Amino acid sequence: MNSVQKYKNAANDILEGIRKNNVWFAMSSEDLRSRYRRTAFGVLWLTATFSLFILAKSMVFGGIMAVPFKEYTLYMATSFLIWGFLSATVTDACTVWINSESWLCGINTPKSIFVFQVIFRNFVTMSYSGIALIAIFLLLRQGLTWHALMVIPALLLTLINAVWITLFLGVIATRYRDIVHVVRTGMGILFFVTPILWIPSTMSHKFQLFALYNPFAHALAIVRDPLVYGSSASISWLVCGSIAIIGWTVSFLLFAKFRTRIVFWF
Amino acid sequence: MAHVIANDLSLHYQVLETCAANTEGRDTKVGAKINFEKRSIEALKNISFELHEGARLALIGRNGGGKSTLLKVLSGILEPTGGHCEIDGKVSAIFNAGLGMRNDSTGLKNIQIRCMMGGLNKSQTQDVIESVIEFAELGSYINLPLRFYSSGMAMRLNFALSTAIPAQILLLDEWIGTGDVAFREKVATRMTSYVNQSNILILASHSMDILRKTCDLALWLEQGEVKAYGSMEEVADTYTAVMMSKK
Numbered sequence A: 001m002n003s004v005q006k007y008k009n010a011a012n013d014i015l016e017g018i019r020k021n022n023v024w025f026a027m028s029s030e031d032l033r034s035r036y037r038r039t040a041f042g043v044l045w046l047t048a049t050f051s052l053f054i055l056a057k058s059m060v061f062g063g064i065m066a067v068p069f070k071e072y073t074l075y076m077a078t079s080f081l082i083w084g085f086l087s088a089t090v091t092d093a094c095t096v097w098i099n100s101e102s103w104l105c106g107i108n109t110p111k112s113i114f115v116f117q118v119i120f121r122n123f124v125t126m127s128y129s130g131i132a133l134i135a136i137f138l139l140l141r142q143g144l145t146w147h148a149l150m151v152i153p154a155l156l157l158t159l160i161n162a163v164w165i166t167l168f169l170g171v172i173a174t175r176y177r178d179i180v181h182v183v184r185t186g187m188g189i190l191f192f193v194t195p196i197l198w199i200p201s202t203m204s205h206k207f208q209l210f211a212l213y214n215p216f217a218h219a220l221a222i223v224r225d226p227l228v229y230g231s232s233a234s235i236s237w238l239v240c241g242s243i244a245i246i247g248w249t250v251s252f253l254l255f256a257k258f259r260t261r262i263v264f265w266f
Numbered sequence B: 001m002a003h004v005i006a007n008d009l010s011l012h013y014q015v016l017e018t019c020a021a022n023t024e025g026r027d028t029k030v031g032a033k034i035n036f037e038k039r040s041i042e043a044l045k046n047i048s049f050e051l052h053e054g055a056r057l058a059l060i061g062r063n064g065g066g067k068s069t070l071l072k073v074l075s076g077i078l079e080p081t082g083g084h085c086e087i088d089g090k091v092s093a094i095f096n097a098g099l100g101m102r103n104d105s106t107g108l109k110n111i112q113i114r115c116m117m118g119g120l121n122k123s124q125t126q127d128v129i130e131s132v133i134e135f136a137e138l139g140s141y142i143n144l145p146l147r148f149y150s151s152g153m154a155m156r157l158n159f160a161l162s163t164a165i166p167a168q169i170l171l172l173d174e175w176i177g178t179g180d181v182a183f184r185e186k187v188a189t190r191m192t193s194y195v196n197q198s199n200i201l202i203l204a205s206h207s208m209d210i211l212r213k214t215c216d217l218a219l220w221l222e223q224g225e226v227k228a229y230g231s232m233e234e235v236a237d238t239y240t241a242v243m244m245s246k247k
Helices: A003-019 A021-035 A044-062 A069-093 A098-104 A112-139 A146-175 A179-193 A205-213 A215-228 A234-265 B018-023 B067-074 B107-117 B122-136 B139-143 B151-164 B181-196 B208-214 B232-245
Strands: B003-014 B033-035 B040-052 B056-060 B082-088 B091-094 B169-173 B200-204 B217-222 B225-231
Touching (some): A003 A112, A044 A069, A044 A112, A069 A112, A069 A146, A112 A146, A146 A179, A146 A215, A146 A234, A215 A234, A234 B003, B040 B067, B040 B200, B040 B217, B040 B225, B056 B067, B056 B208, B056 B232, B067 B082, B067 B091, B067 B169, B067 B200, B107 B122, B107 B151, B122 B151, B151 B181, B181 B200, B208 B232
Parallel strands (some): B056 B217, B169 B200
Antiparallel strands (some): B003 B082, B033 B040, B217 B225
């Protein structure tokens, strides 16, 4: 097959995946249903777990940080929410097609459907934790400015980035099975060098550099800062926007080149 | 007009496992040739044939001959590493009961998801649901997760589902043998009606009786290569004779 056709097919795969959104809607909700089956509270466990985590963390760390309790709690809770989505998506990305083997080997179907399934599932998961976040904002009487609306384009950009990350890691982690372990370990370490539990401005120069050169820090900032500070740093938007363009280009080329090889790597 | 044209199809599986090099030199009677240098399995080699409306092709051959791989290539799941195939018409394929099903989801949910994948609208989906429930005779089981189905029941669901969604080309892999006598009768009837609508049927199986009854053409695959291709009677006779002599 010539290469132009390969790109066309890859683009079609993605477009067809978007068009068949009812499939990944259904698959994601079935995922959550089976994850919480026979529990009394179902997906509300997500809300409960998130609230208790935030409560525990703000109790432990809120007292030792150099910022007011309210600011710390809002900062940490919002960062933790977005981190939860990104971290789950990055780890799930490595097994996006491995876990769908029974579909990919049984039915000729767009491979991107499973990418959207993973992202949508994690987005729904985040939304349930988001209920707790809204409660925290109300409880701490956080006033919002018009700038808070920037959270909408920020979430959109987050989703756009999530798609290429899933395509990219999906391809290489299906072929090279070490990647999933590298990614899991890496995300565990990144949790500590990303400003989630700590606020850069209150830390030493070294930590401020961590926050500056870590793309995850910017990915958290574009969603968090409009809500917590009523502002956004243009550097964060610039970083996330550039990453989206570069990431999409690389991932699309990779996906186009190896899309039909994926089933041979199971 | 639906047609299937295979032109010089070849397919190599890459062996990514590290233990592959240690298995050289053993007497291999089944399965395709393993190329140790390239670390690949030559599952299909230069396969060509042409099928038009109403064709009923039987795929026969020993285990590992390439029957399932060929069906997977024709269904678009595997891309051939050499040659190409031209498929005109909507393809429906059944490989085994577990593929393309969610074990934790109900039968009904599974039907709905497959209909969505096929791009069916609400009323078409409703028709498929009714037809599958009626044909598979699963009754109230349709509202239970697949975990509670026996393998025969799962096969009923899969067969009913794959043949309920309209398609011009039906590919079946080793589905015979599961299901009770009564269901096998129903399956036979449905297949006849499928063929009568002048669609294309490709059937891989070891049950010569059923193949002789259903198909008019046969392709005999041996270690990924075409050993014989022709009328069902002729190819089946030779194949049976050779198999008997190997006993």
